[in-house]
Amino acid sequence: MFNFPKNLYTDVRLENVFTSEITYENGELRQNLKRNLKGGFIRIFDGQRWYYSSTTDVDNIQEEINKLALMAKENENIMDDPVVKNFQVNKGEFLHFNENDILKISQEEKLDLLKSYFPIIENKKEIKIWRAIYVDRKTTKEFYSSKGADLKFDYQTCALAFRYSLNIEGKTLNNGYDKTFTDFNELKSLHKGLKKNLVRDIEFTKSAKPITPGKYTVILSPVATGVFTHESFGHKSEADFMIGDETMMKEWAIGKKVGADNLSIVDRGDVFGSGFVPFDDEGTKSNKTYLIKDGILTGRLHSCVTAESLEENPTGNARAINFEFEPIVRMTTTYIEAGDKTKEELISGVKEGILVEEISHGSGMSTFTIAPSISYMIRDGKVAEPVNISVISGNVMETLYEIDGISKEIELLSFSLGGCGKLEQYPLPVGMGGPYIRVNNITVQ
Amino acid sequence: MVKEKYIKRFKEISVNIVQTEIQSVRRKDITKTGLRIYENGYIGVAGAVGKIDETELEKRAVENLNLKIPYPYEPSSNHIEEVDYSKEIFSDEAFVNEVEELLNILKVEFKDFIFSNHISIRETETKLINNIGLNLTHRDKMMETQLIIKEKSSVNVFDSMALSIDRQYNRESLLNNIRESLIAYRNKVKLPVEGKQPVVFMAVDMLPLRKILEELDGYKVGTGASLFKDFIGKKKFNEGFTLYQSSQKEDLTESEFFDAEGVINKDYKYTLIEKGKILAPYTDKKTASQFNLPLTGSASAEYDKVPSLSARNFKVASSNKTLKELLNGQLGVAVFVASGGDFTAEGVFGTPVQLAFLTDGEKLIGRLPELTISGELYSMFGDDFIGRSEDKAFLGENAVAFNLNVNYI
Numbered sequence: 001m002f003n004f005p006k007n008l009y010t011d012v013r014l015e016n017v018f019t020s021e022i023t024y025e026n027g028e029l030r031q032n033l034k035r036n037l038k039g040g041f042i043r044i045f046d047g048q049r050w051y052y053s054s055t056t057d058v059d060n061i062q063e064e065i066n067k068l069a070l071m072a073k074e075n076e077n078i079m080d081d082p083v084v085k086n087f088q089v090n091k092g093e094f095l096h097f098n099e100n101d102i103l104k105i106s107q108e109e110k111l112d113l114l115k116s117y118f119p120i121i122e123n124k125k126e127i128k129i130w131r132a133i134y135v136d137r138k139t140t141k142e143f144y145s146s147k148g149a150d151l152k153f154d155y156q157t158c159a160l161a162f163r164y165s166l167n168i169e170g171k172t173l174n175n176g177y178d179k180t181f182t183d184f185n186e187l188k189s190l191h192k193g194l195k196k197n198l199v200r201d202i203e204f205t206k207s208a209k210p211i212t213p214g215k216y217t218v219i220l221s222p223v224a225t226g227v228f229t230h231e232s233f234g235h236k237s238e239a240d241f242m243i244g245d246e247t248m249m250k251e252w253a254i255g256k257k258v259g260a261d262n263l264s265i266v267d268r269g270d271v272f273g274s275g276f277v278p279f280d281d282e283g284t285k286s287n288k289t290y291l292i293k294d295g296i297l298t299g300r301l302h303s304c305v306t307a308e309s310l311e312e313n314p315t316g317n318a319r320a321i322n323f324e325f326e327p328i329v330r331m332t333t334t335y336i337e338a339g340d341k342t343k344e345e346l347i348s349g350v351k352e353g354i355l356v357e358e359i360s361h362g363s364g365m366s367t368f369t370i371a372p373s374i375s376y377m378i379r380d381g382k383v384a385e386p387v388n389i390s391v392i393s394g395n396v397m398e399t400l401y402e403i404d405g406i407s408k409e410i411e412l413l414s415f416s417l418g419g420c421g422k423l424e425q426y427p428l429p430v431g432m433g434g435p436y437i438r439v440n441n442i443t444v445q
Numbered sequence: 446m447v448k449e450k451y452i453k454r455f456k457e458i459s460v461n462i463v464q465t466e467i468q469s470v471r472r473k474d475i476t477k478t479g480l481r482i483y484e485n486g487y488i489g490v491a492g493a494v495g496k497i498d499e500t501e502l503e504k505r506a507v508e509n510l511n512l513k514i515p516y517p518y519e520p521s522s523n524h525i526e527e528v529d530y531s532k533e534i535f536s537d538e539a540f541v542n543e544v545e546e547l548l549n550i551l552k553v554e555f556k557d558f559i560f561s562n563h564i565s566i567r568e569t570e571t572k573l574i575n576n577i578g579l580n581l582t583h584r585d586k587m588m589e590t591q592l593i594i595k596e597k598s599s600v601n602v603f604d605s606m607a608l609s610i611d612r613q614y615n616r617e618s619l620l621n622n623i624r625e626s627l628i629a630y631r632n633k634v635k636l637p638v639e640g641k642q643p644v645v646f647m648a649v650d651m652l653p654l655r656k657i658l659e660e661l662d663g664y665k666v667g668t669g670a671s672l673f674k675d676f677i678g679k680k681k682f683n684e685g686f687t688l689y690q691s692s693q694k695e696d697l698t699e700s701e702f703f704d705a706e707g708v709i710n711k712d713y714k715y716t717l718i719e720k721g722k723i724l725a726p727y728t729d730k731k732t733a734s735q736f737n738l739p740l741t742g743s744a745s746a747e748y749d750k751v752p753s754l755s756a757r758n759f760k761v762a763s764s765n766k767t768l769k770e771l772l773n774g775q776l777g778v779a780v781f782v783a784s785g786g787d788f789t790a791e792g793v794f795g796t797p798v799q800l801a802f803l804t805d806g807e808k809l810i811g812r813l814p815e816l817t818i819s820g821e822l823y824s825m826f827g828d829d830f831i832g833r834s835e836d837k838a839f840l841g842e843n844a845v846a847f848n849l850n851v852n853y854i
Contacts, residue, residue, distance in 0.1 A: 026668070031751050032512040037494055050469035056476070056495030071470065107512075128670030165670035172672060172790045174659075210793060213819075241602045244464040245559065251600040324473060326461075360787060366601045367797050367815060367854065369785025390787050390795035393817075393854070423562055424591070443854065445795030445819055
């Protein structure tokens with residue numbers, strides 16, 4: 001398809017992205033967007049440095065390749081370079097969404113679906129602002145390399161999101177209800193869920209009191225567990241942070257005990273949803289990678305560059321947020337595997353603690369943080385009064401040992417608004433979730 | 446029918462750094478064009494990237510008009526203004542060479558640290574042009590340094606950062622900031638006291654302002670969802686606290702002197718809180734019109750979307766005192782990395798601080814252990830508000846100081 005320059009490694013990623021987005025604000029139409037973006041990202045490697053170019057001029061990719069090649073130095077042995085050897089040569093069409101293609105749904109049908117939820121949310125005196133959002137995205141990627149890769153694959157998501165601001169006699173709450181699927185039909189039966197959330201949030205706003213700061217045993221819901229897993233441990237499993245760093249390699253040696261015996265964390269790109277990545281952005285097929293298995297550090301996430309550097313195997317985790325960026329090591333769908341307790345059993349074992357049901361955001365470095373939006377006290381093994389908490393936090397490596405209970409129930413979640421941020425690349429769609437987990441000694445403010 | 450084009454061009458050369466070595470060089474040149482049609486109180490928008498067929502774009506915008514998105518406001522008109530802040534910084538080749546030389550210095554001076562991430566030169570041009578006499582152009586060029594720094598013996602993903610964004614490049618100034626922070630980093634110190642004490646943020650850090658900006662949203666105020674709904678025109682904060690939207694040259698880094706609806710404020714600024722009194726929430730044309738509020742020029746938009754209200758370009762007014770004068774003989778906790786904190790709905794603030802230094806107001810003295818800080822909205826910007834420094838005493842940045850509760854994590 002392209003004339004790749006001699007004595008250099010070259011790959012080309014072409015993206016064709018269709019997006020639609022409909023937003024109503026307090027019942028008034030604010031956005032009705034249909035967008036189609038085409039762009040390309042070219043990488044050239046001469047064994048020493050990488051040269052990248054991002055372009056929207058997809059008809060002149062060859063010209064861009066030729067220009068970029070002028071910056072690189074020819075290397076007769078480039079195909080023997082260990083990084084280049086790591087690149088897989090996958091070929092074929094892997095189109096998963098022909099039958100339920102979101103592009104076959106008319107904008108009118110999407111509008112009607114969104115409007116069907118309005119009676120639940122409009123005319124409630126406690127709700128001062130509400131937004132109803134429909135968003136979908138269908139991406140088809142092509143990937144070609146000078147090693148012979150020739151791939152075409154697709155993925156799609158569609159979502160409904162509701163955001164609302166409550167003000168009840170001066171007490172306020174900003175919260176929402178989001179669901180993301182890969183099939184449009186799954187968005188048609190969320191009415192009960194939205195209603196239940198609204199009733200809960202109105203009651204919460206009326207009754208919630210500030211928390212007394214301190215250390216508590218905390219039970220995290222699947223969404224909170226997902227953010228905790230992603231922020232606290234997932235990012236530390238991204239191998240680009242370890243290249244050439246002896247301290248990190250020693251600290252993160254495979255086989256090291258890093259958490260409680262019942263703790264297993266996995267990243268996999270084959271789960272349909274916002275973390276579905278059949279091939280990554282350098283053509284590597286998706287994998288299921290255990291990061292922790294039974295408390296033992298078992299693996300990490302790689303691109304071909306980091307895999308070569310650490311003498312491990314690529315895992316299909318080289319991802320870019322779009323055609324404007326190069327792939328870097330990122331998560332796909334990351335979660336803690338199910339345990340052996342019910343949610344009720346986890347709660348019943350807590351004398352005084354906190355149940356975190358919903359969150360606003362989270363972060364993770366050596367200390368992880370989660371900002372809960374809906375939380376309740378647990379007293380004598382029972383869920384008690386609602387509490388307002390600004391942030392919960394803990395040391396990541398200590399906290400992995402503080403998990404003393406994991407539920408049998410597991411929920412994997414997708415998201416369409418926002419995503420994962422790493423350095424300059426935000427937002428990247430990822431999947432997360434997991435079970436309810438019980439964690440001791442968490443700092444609560 | 447009013448026809449309006451919103452064009453955003455972004456050019457960049459970015460050098461990516463791994464282990465204090467250049468790993469890659471990336472070039473970008475991307476143009477995104479939006480075409481808006483205003484007719485009979487409705488707006489239609491269509492967009493494209495790269496080369497555009499304007500006839501096709503207009504056809505799609507007219508189709509979008511049929512979807513009846515209300516926009517019963519006058520598009521901006523009869524104003525021609527071009528601002529060009531862009532100046533040559535480096536040629537592409539010279540830039541890559543300079544980054545290489547900078548890294549060589551860092552490798553020698555800081556053998557115990559690893560530098561990663563990127564340094565880039567970003568060039569932007571934004572145009573808003575319509576057929577009723579509006580023709581606005583903003584050009585800018587910035588050198589952005591975003592280095593993450595890791596101590597070789599540390600098990601953290603990163604330990605510190607070197608961040609700067611400026612229209613000019615001064616190697617010594619950048620190096621001096623890195624020197625000051627890393628020399629202080631090596632010197633572990635303890636808090637002078639636990640409990641309430643001066644806490645210093647970089648003025649560009651929006652974390653302490655997050656709740657104020659959330660509640661000053663004109664739509665929230667107008668609909669009654671804001672904590673400030675009954676406080677417009679009332680003095681709720683410290684006499685020394687003034688907050689305005691600024692599109693003045695020194696305050697702009699990644700946006701334009703006009704907003705996405707072509708609104709330009711007088712002297713490129715609009716005061717929202719003056720001497721503790723809330724004057725107005727920030728608004729776009731829709732919010733100002735719907736709730737009879739002053740228009741503050743706070744609309745943002747992606748190239749192909751309908752403009753909407755968003756918080757943009759806020760600045761706390763200077764106290765006309767240096768940071769040392771503001772601290773008044775006390776030492777301050779200078780917050781450098783505080784990730785994950787927030788305010789509760791009622792305004793209680795709490796955040797972990799992953800990296801903080803002790804400062805005397807002129808220089809960083811040493812690195813503090815991980816901390817938690819906490820406060821409350823009306824106290825932080827009331828009795829506990831200390832002020833914004835007139836000098837750039839926090840690693841080349843202005844600082845904003847508060848008295849907050851500080852404890853070890």
